[in-house]
Amino acid sequence: DSGVTQTPKHLITATGQRVTLRCSPRSGDLSVYWYQQSLDQGLQFLIHYYNGEERAKGNILERFSAQQFPDLHSELNLSSLELGDSALYFCASSVRSHRTSGSGTDTQYFGPGTRLTVL
Amino acid sequence: DAKTTQPPSMDCAEGRAANLPCNHSTISGNEYVYWYRQIHSQGPQYIIHGLKNNETNEMASLIITEDRKSSTLILPHATLRDTAVYYCIVRVGPLSTGTASKLTFGTGTRLQVTL
Numbered sequence A: 001d002s003g004v005t006q007t008p009k010h011l012i013t014a015t016g017q018r019v020t021l022r023c024s025p026r027s028g029d030l031s032v033y034w035y036q037q038s039l040d041q042g043l044q045f046l047i048h049y050y051n052g053e054e055r056a057k058g059n060i061l062e063r064f065s066a067q068q069f070p071d072l073h074s075e076l077n078l079s080s081l082e083l084g085d086s087a088l089y090f091c092a093s094s095v096r097s098h099r100t101s102g103s104g105t106d107t108q109y110f111g112p113g114t115r116l117t118v119l
Numbered sequence B: 001d002a003k004t005t006q007p008p009s010m011d012c013a014e015g016r017a018a019n020l021p022c023n024h025s026t027i028s029g030n031e032y033v034y035w036y037r038q039i040h041s042q043g044p045q046y047i048i049h050g051l052k053n054n055e056t057n058e059m060a061s062l063i064i065t066e067d068r069k070s071s072t073l074i075l076p077h078a079t080l081r082d083t084a085v086y087y088c089i090v091r092v093g094p095l096s097t098g099t100a101s102k103l104t105f106g107t108g109t110r111l112q113v114t115l
Helices: none
Strands: A005-007 A010-013 A019-024 A031-038 A042-050 A053-057 A064-068 A074-078 A087-094 A114-118 B009-013 B018-023 B031-038 B045-050 B061-064 B070-075 B084-092 B109-114
Touching: A005 A087, A010 A019, A019 A087, A019 A114, A031 A074, A042 A064, A042 A074, A074 A087, B009 B018, B018 B031, B018 B084, B018 B109, B031 B061, B045 B061, B045 B070, B070 B084
Parallel strands: A010 A114, B009 B109
Antiparallel strands: A005 A019, A019 A074, A031 A042, A031 A087, A042 A053, A064 A074, A087 A114, B018 B070, B031 B045, B031 B084, B061 B070, B084 B109
């Protein structure tokens, strides 16, 4: 158990709909990363938030957005869903304090994921 | 981040050591080597990481060559539960708090542990 939680575990919806995925980082972690894993693309980085601020964007579609709240949980919003958005969505968290870890790195710990199926 | 090359698949007998190689010939001096694994469709699990020294933890050992162009992850006594896809990732360390970069996953090595 990594300490990162994600809800829901499974989500089935129709094309054109909008869904929200939720991620709670490990206690004290300030960074949240979102990744998408589809069959043909592998694990792809979407976006990174640190302490409520967006820090980096990957290949995230304009139909997708995210935010990190004051309590540090994060939500990934997917709208105008298409069949190709069906995938596993993982979040990861890192950085327990305002200093980097003693090893000088920033290890990411992943949640169990949300499986999104768009019909 | 430097690109890594891993064999697509490997087999290992249960109880034997599993040695998973990774080439990262273009690695820079400030880049770390990370290993994660993914069991079926579960979230990737952190295993170990290192910069230039060999590292060991309760899960595995990481051997990095002196020129840092390749590394080997060693699972000392593989079990059936170690069957997974193993990813070797090279990543720059954070320049300051909260600036750490994404993880770039390749296709990894599918390790099959058999009886």
